[in-house]
Amino acid sequence: MAQILVKEVLTPQIKLMVVEAPRVAKKAKPGQFVVIRFHEQGERIPLTIADYDPDAGTVTIIFQEVGKSTLHLGEMEEGDEILDFVGPLGREIEERQFGHVVCVGGGVGIAPIYPKARALSMLGNRVTSIIGARTADLIFWEREMRSVSDELHVTTDDGTYGEKGFVTQVLERVVKEEQVDLVVAVGPLIMMKMVSLLTKKFSIPTLVSLNPIMVDGTGMCGCCRGTVNKECKFTCVDGPVFDGHQVDYDELMARQRTYLDEEQRAMEIWRMKKVEEEPTRVTR
Amino acid sequence: MSQDKFKGRPKMPQRPVRERIRDFDEVPTGLEEWAAVEEARRCLQCKRPLCMRGCPVEIDIPAFIALIAEGKFDQAVQKMKEKNSLPAICGRVCPQEEQCERECVLGKKGEPIAVGYIERFIADYERDRGVRTPSRSSPNGKKIAVIGAGPAGLTCAGDLAKMGYGVTLFEAFHAPGGVLVYGIPEFRLPKSIVFGEVDYVRSLGVELELSTVIGRSVTVDDLAEEGFGAFFIGTGAGLPYFMELPGENMNGIYSANEFLTRSNLMKGYRFPEYDTPIKIGRRVAVIGGGNVAMDSARTAVRLGADEVCLVYRRTKNEMPARVEEVERAEEEGINCIILTNPVRFLGNQNGWVTGIECIEMELGEPDESGRRRPVPIEGSEYVIPIDTVVVAIGQGPNPLLLETMPDLTLNRRGYIETDPETGATSRRGMFAGGDIVTGAATGISAMGAGKQAARSIDRFFQDPDTFPQWR
Ligand SMILES: Cc1cc2nc3c(=O)[nH]c(=O)nc-3n(C[C@H](O)[C@H](O)[C@H](O)COP(=O)(O)OP(=O)(O)OC[C@H]3O[C@@H](n4cnc5c(N)ncnc54)[C@H](O)[C@@H]3O)c2cc1C
Ligand code: SF4
Ligand code: FES
Numbered sequence: 019m020a021q022i023l024v025k026e027v028l029t030p031q032i033k034l035m036v037v038e039a040p041r042v043a044k045k046a047k048p049g050q051f052v053v054i055r056f057h058e059q060g061e062r063i064p065l066t067i068a069d070y071d072p073d074a075g076t077v078t079i080i081f082q083e084v085g086k087s088t089l090h091l092g093e094m095e096e097g098d099e100i101l102d103f104v105g106p107l108g109r110e111i112e113e114r115q116f117g118h119v120v121c122v123g124g125g126v127g128i129a130p131i132y133p134k135a136r137a138l139s140m141l142g143n144r145v146t147s148i149i150g151a152r153t154a155d156l157i158f159w160e161r162e163m164r165s166v167s168d169e170l171h172v173t174t175d176d177g178t179y180g181e182k183g184f185v186t187q188v189l190e191r192v193v194k195e196e197q198v199d200l201v202v203a204v205g206p207l208i209m210m211k212m213v214s215l216l217t218k219k220f221s222i223p224t225l226v227s228l229n230p231i232m233v234d235g236t237g238m239c240g241c242c243r244g245t246v247n248k249e250c251k252f253t254c255v256d257g258p259v260f261d262g263h264q265v266d267y268d269e270l271m272a273r274q275r276t277y278l279d280e281e282q283r284a285m286e287i288w289r290m291k292k293v294e295e296e297p298t299r300v301t302r
Numbered sequence: 303m304s305q306d307k308f309k310g311r312p313k314m315p316q317r318p319v320r321e322r323i324r325d326f327d328e329v330p331t332g333l334e335e336w337a338a339v340e341e342a343r344r345c346l347q348c349k350r351p352l353c354m355r356g357c358p359v360e361i362d363i364p365a366f367i368a369l370i371a372e373g374k375f376d377q378a379v380q381k382m383k384e385k386n387s388l389p390a391i392c393g394r395v396c397p398q399e400e401q402c403e404r405e406c407v408l409g410k411k412g413e414p415i416a417v418g419y420i421e422r423f424i425a426d427y428e429r430d431r432g433v434r435t436p437s438r439s440s441p442n443g444k445k446i447a448v449i450g451a452g453p454a455g456l457t458c459a460g461d462l463a464k465m466g467y468g469v470t471l472f473e474a475f476h477a478p479g480g481v482l483v484y485g486i487p488e489f490r491l492p493k494s495i496v497f498g499e500v501d502y503v504r505s506l507g508v509e510l511e512l513s514t515v516i517g518r519s520v521t522v523d524d525l526a527e528e529g530f531g532a533f534f535i536g537t538g539a540g541l542p543y544f545m546e547l548p549g550e551n552m553n554g555i556y557s558a559n560e561f562l563t564r565s566n567l568m569k570g571y572r573f574p575e576y577d578t579p580i581k582i583g584r585r586v587a588v589i590g591g592g593n594v595a596m597d598s599a600r601t602a603v604r605l606g607a608d609e610v611c612l613v614y615r616r617t618k619n620e621m622p623a624r625v626e627e628v629e630r631a632e633e634e635g636i637n638c639i640i641l642t643n644p645v646r647f648l649g650n651q652n653g654w655v656t657g658i659e660c661i662e663m664e665l666g667e668p669d670e671s672g673r674r675r676p677v678p679i680e681g682s683e684y685v686i687p688i689d690t691v692v693v694a695i696g697q698g699p700n701p702l703l704l705e706t707m708p709d710l711t712l713n714r715r716g717y718i719e720t721d722p723e724t725g726a727t728s729r730r731g732m733f734a735g736g737d738i739v740t741g742a743a744t745g746i747s748a749m750g751a752g753k754q755a756a757r758s759i760d761r762f763f764q765d766p767d768t769f770p771q772w773r
Contacts, residue, residue: 041520102512236518239560273553
């Protein structure tokens with residue numbers, strides 16, 4: 019059991035929770051994740067560790083409400099207990115002095131890029147960060163990102179905030195103008211694919227962090243598998259961070275759609291239940 | 303093969319096919335009391351009972367059977383539990399036909415005593431009356447960490463707790479039981495039985511720490527610092543093997559571990575009441591011929607597939623699954639496609655599997671396992687159209703924990719090497735047993751290993767100086 023100590027609404031759909039999990043906090047490293055289950059009938063979902071404090075024994079998670087489980091989690095309040103909070107899982111990102119690193123965070127991927135940017139910056143790297151989202155409402159942690167970056171760019175697809183367009187357009191400008199030694203990108207698969215295509219053209223080493231569907235998170239089921247460098251890899255134990263130039267994104271995008279119908283059905287049932295319970299709360 | 307001559311060996315009553323394939327409830331219903339007693343009376347009470355030789359934990363089989371024949375059920379339970387603390391489980395999933403029943407003298411004439419059915423009867427008798435907590439020694443203040451709550455870990459933890467040790471049982475999943483809970487389906491082993499046994503182990507004073515991945519959440523070295531003086535590793539063989547064929551990562555292709563975990567542990571068969579979905583197509587192919595394959599195929603039937611087939615590269619004779627389970631699978635309409643091996647998976651534009659290209663096989667010379675090696679017949683390729691595949695070709699050791707202990711000696715295949723006499727590993731104070739030592743085996747051998755290790759750990763604490771160092 020892990021108690022929710024702090025809950026913050028970062029944007030209407032993106033929530034942050036600081037959770038009491040001393041064992042996880044003590045071992046957590048940038049790049050790792052937890053698998054959580056928060057009620058008896060619940061599924062096990064992976065969430066990246068967005069921040070951690072070993073002294074306080076807390077771990078921060080950030081999630082976007084995209085399906086039934088995340089909507090449900092979003093309704094939990096401070097003081098509530100998360101039934102299972104397993105971690106830290108996955109391998110940590112290699113932390114060393116690379117030189118000039120560009121950190122790209124897209125959508126809710128801004129959360130996992132933060133601890134990586136912070137770690138890289140603390141090791142003396144020059145960090146340029148680019149964060150982007152569909153629209154202004156989905157941008158969060160701008161201040162946090164700025165505090166760990168030498169330079170920060172913000173984009174929105176619709177131009178409601180920052181520069182209009184995709185993160186890749188800023189990235190292209192940066193890599194053309196400056197020497198870049200490493201790119202780290204976290205976000206939707208399609209974004210990571212576009213980033214990798216771009217950096218491959220410029221021969222810049224690129225790390226991406228994958229977030230496939232998982233069950234156990236410990237290498238026991240193979241649900242999280244994908245092709246990296248023509249080999250089958252389990253994201254939960256071999257990753258989640260991989261060489262972006264070696265990942266088969268199309269395969270992963272197909273795998274991510276496996277349960278689309280079921281997710282939709284679960285969401286409809288959930289919404290209907292909410293309408294019955296409290297008609298005024300469903301605004302969307 | 304006239305059966306009538308040997309009046310006796312009862313048939314296990316089971317639910318009719320039409321009824322049982324619609325739900326996940328248990329299929330065999332267990333012997334009635336009179337049938338169990340009658341069968342017990344048939345036992346010859348051999349002076350040198352061969353059956354015991356076939357039992358991996360050396361249960362005093364004639365003794366407990368004699369007590370049942372006399373109607374002394376309570377004493378029979380006691381007798382059984384001297385050696386086997388999980389009889390309700392073993393009575394259901396042990397491959398008796400390869401163990402005690404294979405050795406039984408009456409088996410020479412074709413009708414061995416139904417040891418397994420009797421075992422199940424007596425265990426259920428006890429369960430129906432509520433499990434009693436046996437006496438345990440007073441706490442001796444020594445702390446032991448048991449890693450993995452499968453049959454090996456549960457048994458080791460229970461035995462040590464009885465001796466007075468302070469035992470903490472660590473489990474990565476959110477539920478204890480190991481394969482018994484995430485792998486073996488409800489219709490073969492009801493989870494309430496496993497949880498009943500777990501409650502019993504807890505009642506002995508064992509602390510259970512779930513959702514704790516040793517090697518990640520906390521390491522063995524951390525635990526040693528926390529004061530744990532000895533370790534037992536019973537982490538099983540949980541790493542699923544894939545066939546490494548083109549197209550294997552397409553949607554609709556599951557490892558048996560994933561398929562069974564979604565259905566059993568996560569209760570995917572009750573989606574959307576439970577959140578975890580499981581996809582089942584109209585035509586399902588399960589690749590493999592072991593218990594895991596049977597369980598997957600029979601699960602697919604219950605999840606509503608129109609057609610389920612097993613694809614196996616040898617013949618039915620070589621199938622490692624229990625004969626009884628193969629029979630039940632066939633009764634349930636599962637079609638065994640033998641002497642056939644997949645060569646690649648075919649799919650559609652959206653990345654969903656649509657078929658398996660297979661090649662026909664014939665049996666050649668015997669291999670190391672003594673089974674005749676299947677050899678492909680050139681040019682015999684054909685396509686089986688399917689929309690769901692479950693790959694059940696075996697499991698290996700999960701390196702997650704082992705990687706954190708470079709000083710631990712592993713064998714060539716990545717399993718832990720142990721002293722066959724004691725279960726000790728190359729690391730002092732660390733013991734191991736079950737599938738993580740033997741490779742995927744049986745519940746009962748895992749329990750036997752847990753028992754052996756508990757005895758050794760006790761010896762290790764009594765007199766660490768004389769305890770033999772392994773390797
Ligand atoms: C589908 C299926 C059907 C089977 N049918 C039969 C049958 O009919 N009869 C039979 O006798 N046998 C059967 N078996 C085999 C039998 O279940 C196993 O041999 C037995 O369960 C092995 O026991 P174990 O304790 O060694 O490991 P497991 O049962 O595998 O338990 C290991 C436990 O350790 C946990 N663990 C792993 N790593 C860590 C870690 N780092 N930290 C904490 N916990 C960890 C796992 O989550 C798991 O709960 C079957 C197996 C399967 C998969
Ligand atoms: S070998 Fe068969 S007949 Fe002899 S004691 Fe054992 S179960 Fe009874
Ligand atoms: S989530 Fe099961 S192997 Fe990665």
